[in-house]
Amino acid sequence: MTETVLQTQALTKYYGSTLAVDHLNLKIPQGCICGFVGRNGAGKTTAIKLMLGLLKPTAGSSRLLGCDSQQLLPAIRQRIGYVTEGHRLFRWMSINELQKFQRAFFPKQWDDKFFADMIEYFNLPKKRKIKHLSNGERAQVSLALALAPNPELLIMDDPTLGLDAAIRRQFLEGMIELIMRQGRTVLFSSHILGDVERVSDRIVVIDKGVLRANCSLEEFRAAVKKVILSFTDSPPADVDIEGLLHCRRSEKELELILVGPADEQITQWAKKSGAQNHQIVKMNLEDQFIEFTAPPNHRRLFQWEEK
Amino acid sequence: MLLAAIIFLAIGGFSLRAQAYFVQSNWLSWGLSPGSVVEPYRLTHYSPLAITGIWLVITSIGLGLALGVRHFLIPLFTRTWPFLLHRSASRQMILGAKLTAATIAFVVSLGSVWIGLYWYACRSELFMVPPPVRVFIEGWLFIVLGLVVYLGTAMTALSKARWYTTKILGLAFAMVVICMIFLQWRLSWALAMVIIGVVVLLSQIIDTFLNREF
Incomplete structure (x- = not known):
């Protein structure tokens, strides 16, 4: 041991x-x-x-x-x-x-x-x-x-x-x-x-001052995920997926930061919520860390939007 | 340390010689001659080490302040306490090493010069009356006053008090001890005050150092 x-x-x-x-x-x-x-x-x-x-x-x-x-x-x-x-x-x-x-x-x-x-x-x-x-x-x-x-x-x-x-x-x-x-x-x-x-x-x-994670690096890398879901109409108001950290909305898109759920769970939820398609984006450790420790009401300083 | 020794040797030695010449040129007018019985008040006034003693007090206090700042205050500003404390030595040992180093610094720099000057005053034929042993002891007492100031400075540096007025209590206490001694000069009184000063400050420093956060 x-x-x-x-x-x-x-x-x-x-x-x-x-x-x-x-x-x-x-x-x-x-x-x-x-x-x-x-x-x-x-x-x-x-x-x-x-x-x-x-x-x-x-x-x-x-x-x-x-x-x-x-x-x-x-x-x-x-x-x-x-x-x-x-x-x-x-x-x-x-x-x-x-x-x-x-x-x-x-x-x-x-x-x-x-x-x-x-x-x-x-x-x-x-x-x-x-x-x-x-x-x-x-x-x-x-x-x-x-x-x-x-x-x-x-x-x-x-x-x-x-x-x-x-x-x-x-x-x-x-x-x-x-x-x-x-x-x-x-x-x-x-x-x-x-x-x-x-x-x-x-x-x-x-x-x-609060311990948020204590695990192997691989576990951490695998656990924190960014998912981008596209909708034909506006995204659903309630996002009730397990392990949700942050949720950012745009007109027809939903960006979720999740901790823990398996890819199958994400796919199932995407179907359930009526998403046209979804994409699990690979994040580097720095991005994972920033998202993981960002406060719940965190907003980006500059929001670049295509016109 | 070396600077304190040089300063004291230069000024103390110069004042000793100057006083010797002054006494020598005036002794006849004071009605004294070699071998005459000297009254105690004259011995005090014309003791060859009376002026040198003042310089000893000044240098000793200066050295105490400088060493206190060097040993306890500068590591706080340079944030080297964690580096010093995390090693295979207990806090007691580290504090003991600092206090021993300071004591040795006083003895080696001022103590050795004082012994030299006293020896010179006793041996020199410039003086009509050789200084009594009591003067020698008083000199050592003046050196210990510097140690009291060192402890006071250490206490002030280690204090975690938020206000400057409470932070300087250690140094203020050392100054009070010195004032008490010179307000009513008597060897026994001075000895008692020095002992009280050292014991109070030392116990406070030990307690603070062993329990302080760095």
């Missing part, structure tokens, strides 16, 4: 009267690469900080590698790599000094060769101070520092934020390096769905 490395139970966090994380129940099995996605302010960073015991929950609990997040022992922290949001490192230190600093906390696990290889791969000047590095270079140092102790669980908070496409690719390749090692688990939050699609095998969607 696969071991659960990360588990939260009704994890809730309020900032004053603002609800940031709402009864989050999450289970991440060992060995998976989990993309943690959500819109800005969805509660990703708060959830990650709660899991790492950097914030205190208002209610609920979370466990990392079997240990309560609020009482994470140094020995447990040693097994968890953490890449902070914005790659905040000590600006006055050089890469060499940071390496020595970090290595002191992981005396048995630290892989000097791996760190040196990564720094060389990213072509980073070892003697340069962090404050003189670009955003991308800081991200690379941050990743090398998190990976060199060979962590069992790697948690990264929006690691590719603000990086250009080339640096992002290098960064992801660095991540894949860890993924190649067996039994390692990665949880990384991101806004860039392309990155999630490239490396993840599991997706966790959080919206306004």
Whole structure:
């Protein structure tokens, strides 16, 4: 049976009267690469900080590698790599000094060769101070520092934020390096769905602090569908199909965003509703995510209509 | 730290020498001569380290403020606390390391200079009356005042109070301790106030740091 490395139970966090994380129940099995996605302010960073015991929950609990997040022992922290949001490192230190600093906390696990290889791969000047590095270079140092102790669980908070496409690719390749090692688990939050699609095998969607999805990437890709139905007259007023997320109408068309129903169910409903024809449109992950997390009354800013 | 030591050494040393010459050129007019019995009030007024002590207080408070800002406030602005806290060391250890580093900084920079100046004042034949041991202890007390300011700054930085007035309570408390000491100068009183200041601030810092969200 696969071991659960990360588990939260009704994890809730309020900032004053603002609800940031709402009864989050999450289970991440060992060995998976989990993309943690959500819109800005969805509660990703708060959830990650709660899991790492950097914030205190208002209610609920979370466990990392079997240990309560609020009482994470140094020995447990040693097994968890953490890449902070914005790659905040000590600006006055050089890469060499940071390496020595970090290595002191992981005396048995630290892989000097791996760190040196990564720094060389990213072509980073070892003697340069962090404050003189670009955003991308800081991200690379941050990743090398998190990976060199060979962590069992790697948690990264929006690691590719603000990086250009080339640096992002290098960064992801660095991540894949860890993924190649067996039994390692990665949880990384991101806004860039392309990155999630490239490396993840599991997706966790959080919206306004509420867990909306926690499944394999394939399941998510198969579940969220866009259906366009054409009618000879105006579309029916009531749309009572299972798993309906959004419904957009035009004069003779109905655009439905659905979660869950099988293609046969859609076909049956299309017939029942009197649609002239229907089309299940293939969506990319980004579109699926946007539709999945859009509010119910969401309207496009610009509605282009053919005249 | 080095800057504080250099400043104190330069200004303290200069004022010590200047005072030595001043005492030397005036001792006859004060009716004193080498080997004469000196009354306590004269010892206080003409102690070779009286002026140097003022500079020690100023440098010590400055160093306390600078270290407090460096250790606790800057990581908040640069958001490096999560990077520092997530490692194989408990919060107690991290706080202990910071406090120990600060204490060592005070001892190495100001303490060593103070020992040097006191030794010079005792050995120098420029002075008519060598400074008593009490003056040496007072100097160390002045150094500990800097540590009180360091703790006050740390408390202010760690405070999660919403209003600035409540946020600066830690630093204000440290200043009150210093004012109380100098309003009624007595060694025993000063020692008691410093101990109270350190204990109160330290207990607050430990409690806040171990339970604070970062």
